[in-house]
Amino acid sequence: MNAGDTVFVLVSAALVMLMTPGLGLFYGGMVRNKNVLGTIMHSFILLGVITVEWVLIGYTMSFGPDIGGFIGNFDMFALKGVGMEPTEGSTIPHSAFMIFQCMFAIITPALITGAFAERMKFSAFLIFSLVWAILVYNPLCHWVWGGGWMGADGALDFAGGTVVHISSGAAALIAAIMIGKRKGYGSTAYLPHNLPMTITGAALLWFGWFGFNAGSALAANGLAANAFVVTHISSAVAALTWVLAEWMHSGKPTTLGAASGAVAGLVAITPACGYVSPVSAIIIGGIAGVLCFGGIMLKGKLGYDDSLDVVGIHGIGGIWGALATGLFASVAINPDGANGLFFGNPGQLWIQFVSVIATMAFSFVMTFIILKVVDLIVGLRVSEEDEERGIDISMHNETGYNS
Amino acid sequence: MNAGDTVFVLVSAALVMLMTPGLGLFYGGMVRNKNVLGTIMHSFILLGVITVEWVLIGYTMSFGPDIGGFIGNFDMFALKGVGMEPTEGSTIPHSAFMIFQCMFAIITPALITGAFAERMKFSAFLIFSLVWAILVYNPLCHWVWGGGWMGADGALDFAGGTVVHISSGAAALIAAIMIGKRKGYGSTAYLPHNLPMTITGAALLWFGWFGFNAGSALAANGLAANAFVVTHISSAVAALTWVLAEWMHSGKPTTLGAASGAVAGLVAITPACGYVSPVSAIIIGGIAGVLCFGGIMLKGKLGYDDSLDVVGIHGIGGIWGALATGLFASVAINPDGANGLFFGNPGQLWIQFVSVIATMAFSFVMTFIILKVVDLIVGLRVSEEDEERGIDISMHNETGYNS
Amino acid sequence: MNAGDTVFVLVSAALVMLMTPGLGLFYGGMVRNKNVLGTIMHSFILLGVITVEWVLIGYTMSFGPDIGGFIGNFDMFALKGVGMEPTEGSTIPHSAFMIFQCMFAIITPALITGAFAERMKFSAFLIFSLVWAILVYNPLCHWVWGGGWMGADGALDFAGGTVVHISSGAAALIAAIMIGKRKGYGSTAYLPHNLPMTITGAALLWFGWFGFNAGSALAANGLAANAFVVTHISSAVAALTWVLAEWMHSGKPTTLGAASGAVAGLVAITPACGYVSPVSAIIIGGIAGVLCFGGIMLKGKLGYDDSLDVVGIHGIGGIWGALATGLFASVAINPDGANGLFFGNPGQLWIQFVSVIATMAFSFVMTFIILKVVDLIVGLRVSEEDEERGIDISMHNETGYNS
Amino acid sequence: MKKLEVIIKSFKLDDVKEGLSALGVKGLTVSEVKGFGRQRGHKEIYRGAEYQVDFVPKIKLEVIMETELVEEACKVIQEKAGTGQIGDGKIFILPVEDVIRIRTGETGKNAI
Amino acid sequence: MKKLEVIIKSFKLDDVKEGLSALGVKGLTVSEVKGFGRQRGHKEIYRGAEYQVDFVPKIKLEVIMETELVEEACKVIQEKAGTGQIGDGKIFILPVEDVIRIRTGETGKNAI
Amino acid sequence: MKKLEVIIKSFKLDDVKEGLSALGVKGLTVSEVKGFGRQRGHKEIYRGAEYQVDFVPKIKLEVIMETELVEEACKVIQEKAGTGQIGDGKIFILPVEDVIRIRTGETGKNAI
Numbered sequence A, B, C: 001m002n003a004g005d006t007v008f009v010l011v012s013a014a015l016v017m018l019m020t021p022g023l024g025l026f027y028g029g030m031v032r033n034k035n036v037l038g039t040i041m042h043s044f045i046l047l048g049v050i051t052v053e054w055v056l057i058g059y060t061m062s063f064g065p066d067i068g069g070f071i072g073n074f075d076m077f078a079l080k081g082v083g084m085e086p087t088e089g090s091t092i093p094h095s096a097f098m099i100f101q102c103m104f105a106i107i108t109p110a111l112i113t114g115a116f117a118e119r120m121k122f123s124a125f126l127i128f129s130l131v132w133a134i135l136v137y138n139p140l141c142h143w144v145w146g147g148g149w150m151g152a153d154g155a156l157d158f159a160g161g162t163v164v165h166i167s168s169g170a171a172a173l174i175a176a177i178m179i180g181k182r183k184g185y186g187s188t189a190y191l192p193h194n195l196p197m198t199i200t201g202a203a204l205l206w207f208g209w210f211g212f213n214a215g216s217a218l219a220a221n222g223l224a225a226n227a228f229v230v231t232h233i234s235s236a237v238a239a240l241t242w243v244l245a246e247w248m249h250s251g252k253p254t255t256l257g258a259a260s261g262a263v264a265g266l267v268a269i270t271p272a273c274g275y276v277s278p279v280s281a282i283i284i285g286g287i288a289g290v291l292c293f294g295g296i297m298l299k300g301k302l303g304y305d306d307s308l309d310v311v312g313i314h315g316i317g318g319i320w321g322a323l324a325t326g327l328f329a330s331v332a333i334n335p336d337g338a339n340g341l342f343f344g345n346p347g348q349l350w351i352q353f354v355s356v357i358a359t360m361a362f363s364f365v366m367t368f369i370i371l372k373v374v375d376l377i378v379g380l381r382v383s384e385e386d387e388e389r390g391i392d393i394s395m396h397n398e399t400g401y402n403s
Numbered sequence D, E, F: 001m002k003k004l005e006v007i008i009k010s011f012k013l014d015d016v017k018e019g020l021s022a023l024g025v026k027g028l029t030v031s032e033v034k035g036f037g038r039q040r041g042h043k044e045i046y047r048g049a050e051y052q053v054d055f056v057p058k059i060k061l062e063v064i065m066e067t068e069l070v071e072e073a074c075k076v077i078q079e080k081a082g083t084g085q086i087g088d089g090k091i092f093i094l095p096v097e098d099v100i101r102i103r104t105g106e107t108g109k110n111a112i
């Protein structure tokens, strides 16, 4: 066991934990006043729900002994055998790894909530998120990191491009379509009620993402440092290119654009961060900013109401990141990885492509089924009147601000 | 000296430092607009006051050579001899330990301020907090961790259940009673003016608490990882059970409930975190959420105005945590600890019980005396008119929000 | 390579990164509602701009092979050769050092923005900041830390008193004078629109500053612990003395005063933190609080409109810190440092004095020239009408708060 | 000249504004108010304590117009602001003695 | 029909509302305003700079009622809103020409 | 007795208040409103979506005064609030039937 690596993973876990409330603020600032609490709650309560799910069954489903490349078995039910000692070959306590991974499991369904913000029933959201975590996140996590087929295939996903971002982005698309547009769509202006809150959230996301990406090295070494560096660079560049793109497109650079771009850059670098160089990160981030800016413009054209642009940012950004890994990966950075197309290995791009398609397909289908069932049981959407009064009052009997 | 352990404690100290302004936000969001700054200031200024007290006399009173099991002597006055070298048997610089402990000394009196929010004179608050830190916190800290009688007795308190939470919870009860109810109690609705602020504060508390609890291992090892894990679990579960309890009781799950439950879970696991397993943490947290929800309902029944529920959360939660340690502690987790009742050692529960009673009694009596004296000297409470105008204007000549 | 040291620097880099959005909140809370986004954006977008500048040319200009003691050459253009391996004599990956330093490069121009808040054109701000980073920050950084003449001279600046604070404070003075007073100066009350935001920002700055100062030790050792301790103490004491000074001067202690004092204490200890003892830190912080309180009163007398007191806090505080290092430095704390006047070496004070004067002179002249040129190209200031409508709408087509 | 004070549901503001604009109304002033009436408020719960909040957020419109326009304006408002459910709001008609445009000093009809 | 515009201290709102309800008033509209009058404002200090803030937060009530109710309503308001200290506020009585209930189109007394 | 309702630009509040005070006006009530008129609003853009916001923040002053003061008061307001650019605002003069000072029960002129 190595104390340095252990601190690194524990602190990283703490940083990733902070991302979930950070996401709550990021999202919460973008909705209208009357929905701020319900929106933040979507993130916050998942810290409770998914933690319980994870320690009971999620961890073992994801990282337990493999069943057919598809899922882990229940050997580590309720953390049985997940103790203070390192597992073989590891330099950190097993429980440190488990809790680090727990934070990833939490934030993934929290990301989806941006798609159905301002109109989802709280009970439906709870059931959906829990079931989604079990039936979508856990298998995906196992496929990529837990000994499943995707990792075995050679797909590179250092910190969760497919597992976290593409999966949630795909789910978001289905969810936005199935729950339908917000009341007043097209005529009402859904202005963000508190952009400083959104920027604060973006800052916490950026901060926490260092733990997310660099922490995924699971050791405080050069690879971790590289992951840290490319993460920062990608976010920085994407913030810039998003702002420049909108400056040219709509005439003004916006702070929401800068915050959104930063997140887009973080998303895109996530799968790549353990395999690419700083210079590649500039390109990956730069393209992410422009691409995701395009991504958010899509929804207007296609006519679904993905309230807070989960598809545009996590979906598009995640796909770009997974493919970019297939382009820019280099064994000079990580000998345990592979080379990408630009380093002479076009096969990797194909592997990445397959992982993207598989993840999307799986998430699409499962999300659709889960939502259908939840809709039958409790109904997905609040009543019109409740939506008008806002979900803070109608779902939680609270208001965000009083005097 | 070990670099890994040193980072761990320094980063933990930084995390615990952040808890105090986090508490300021947690509390500040719950008061009315006109009292937001005064409430945040209660926490913030203690970073100044207690730091000075601690480096001058607090540290040596707490950790200096023991006098009769009751208090440390003044050998380390103004940090004399507290240098960059580790003390014997330690792997971290002595000054790192000192500053880590400093952050505990700061937040403890800050917790109390929730009891007298919205009506305490600033000067009275300053004197009270300083004297309380010297006469209540320092002895208690010495008793438990500094070589005093309580630790010698075998009382288990890994990260401050008695020292921090029971002591402040007990003080809060006395303070709430002695300062009296807020103007308009019973007829005025004291609505929280900014719940997103409160949730942000809760998130920072949760984040910082990893440093508080895991950091108390003082080394980046398996025990620290376990403390981290059980801390997270307890908080998560308590957030859930609180919300479920109120859902059943009042018909709606609330975000303030989720935030409050999370804090209750953190409080309860604090003394236990170095001695209990993850499964025990589920139970401890689960009960904490329900118990503290009950705790906050008490005040309405008993008729004291503990404005921000310090008694209900830190008092009740702290007592539960101390006793739970006596139930769930296991030497399988920490060989330097002891077994609790459920692991065959009923005696431990009794020791814990004694430590709870002693801490409460000491804090009750001392708090009462200190407040009486402060009341005589400067008066505890602002004038009626000042209370009506709000303490921001009356105490600080500021307002929280302008346009 | 040492894992402990590597975590330490990476986590410190993350903490320093968080300071920049923290500064955005600190500043953003102090402006009027209509300028909140523009003000936060000034900090946030520099995370993008300066990161790109730094990885392309800033790092090599600052830390590349020395040219005449004045600047680094372009050998490490686009991070060429800045890899995962430590450089000679270092215990951390080269890229970890690079990214840690990147965060310093970002926050320095962000500090200046407080001087021209509420009236600067966004394009002018962008060009100015970029050019200033290249032509002022990079040389200064090289002089002190990169092998340049000032470090060779023996000037002590552990974490950036001259490089970061004096340079930005001096630039702020020139900028405030050149851009002119805000519309309505003297008749309009510029009330801070959201002080809780400012205090949150100050808390994040304090938190991040642990990484800034202790991280500058580049190793998790006793020196780092000492830097951490004196940083905390100086901030704490300065918060207190500022509040006490204003209590006596204007009759009330304010929360903005506490927050401002804390920052003043952090500024002052920055150059000193690797060379002075905790007791010295009490004195340095204590004086910083009073001095900077005096510093902010200056502007009213001298008649320039340094909107958010960059001169009073970073300028005055930075100068005091640099000189205090010449007074209180002690080789007992850091054998690689030097003794100050109070430890028998008056020559050090002179060296410090020279470094202060050189830094100020350089920053004054360069800032003046850069602003003149930017003014010619795009104009520094928004139109009267735009200023009246607020820079959020006029520069960014956004508003901070909606309902 | 009359002043119409109109209390409406918040989300009807844009519709009403457009309706009135179409009618030739050239200016109006809007503020956020809270209303108490037949429409019930809501319950809020904080840490187990229940509060009945009787006031519902509403928008108040103030429009000064020539007397001849009033009747039609009221029709338009009813049409645009009505949902048929309680809480739709009210129109109050008050007399106005004079109007002055600050910029030009014009008074009476020309100033509206 | 008359309109009462009542300026009161914020914390008196509930009392006044209940008093008026008891009297049979069925609706009212409330807004947050700032008042300047005999009651002094307060000083604010930010970074050493003092600002005199002359305006005090107040609540404005607007109630339309039948003329017969006015006298009694004023009594009730005085009773409920009074503290005997400056800043208690004022009642302004204005004429109203008509009232329309948007939902039903009722006018006059029926619409109040 | 008359009521003046005055819509002005926000940053003119202090000037107008001082002007009226100098004239002997002893109280006034202020609120934040949004105005729609000749003055154009602004565009806001969030994630690529453009919104035209037609309403401009304004300040509404309400002052009750004796009829004799009205003329002069209007002059002062025009002087103090005018910038000569559109959006300067308007003065509406409404009749008031009575005023009551809550604290003392005084009515009429004495209550103003």
Ligand SMILES: Nc1ncnc2c1ncn2[C@@H]1O[C@H](COP(=O)(O)OP(=O)(O)O)[C@@H](O)[C@H]1O
Pocket: D007, D034, D035, D036, D037, D038, D039, D040, D056, D058, D085, D086, D087, D088, D089, D090, E026, E027, E028, E029, E030, E062, E063, E064, E065, E101, E102, E103, E112
């Ligand atoms: N007498 C009144 N005086 C002032 N405002 C009133 C009065 N009656 C109703 N209002 C306003 O009109 C709003 C709608 O009234 P309400 O009684 O709820 O609905 P409806 O008119 O459809 O029956 C109220 O919220 C209140 O703001």
Ligand SMILES: Nc1ncnc2c1ncn2[C@@H]1O[C@H](COP(=O)(O)OP(=O)(O)O)[C@@H](O)[C@H]1O
Pocket: E007, E034, E035, E036, E037, E038, E039, E040, E056, E058, E085, E086, E087, E088, E089, E090, F026, F027, F028, F029, F030, F062, F063, F064, F065, F101, F102, F103, F112
């Ligand atoms: N002439 C007036 N016109 C408009 N509002 C007024 C007038 N006089 C007083 N007010 C309002 O009434 C409030 C209370 O008035 P004030 O003079 O402070 O107390 P009091 O009426 O008890 O002497 C003021 O804050 C202001 O809002």
Ligand SMILES: Nc1ncnc2c1ncn2[C@@H]1O[C@H](COP(=O)(O)OP(=O)(O)O)[C@@H](O)[C@H]1O
Pocket: D026, D027, D028, D029, D030, D062, D063, D064, D065, D101, D102, D103, D112, F007, F034, F035, F036, F037, F038, F039, F040, F056, F058, F085, F086, F087, F088, F089, F090
């Ligand atoms: N007919 C009206 N009814 C109510 N308010 C009006 C009316 N006309 C103008 N206003 C108010 O006066 C403000 C200024 O009017 P505007 O037409 O923009 O400028 P100007 O009067 O200088 O031409 C508007 O924003 C609005 O608040």
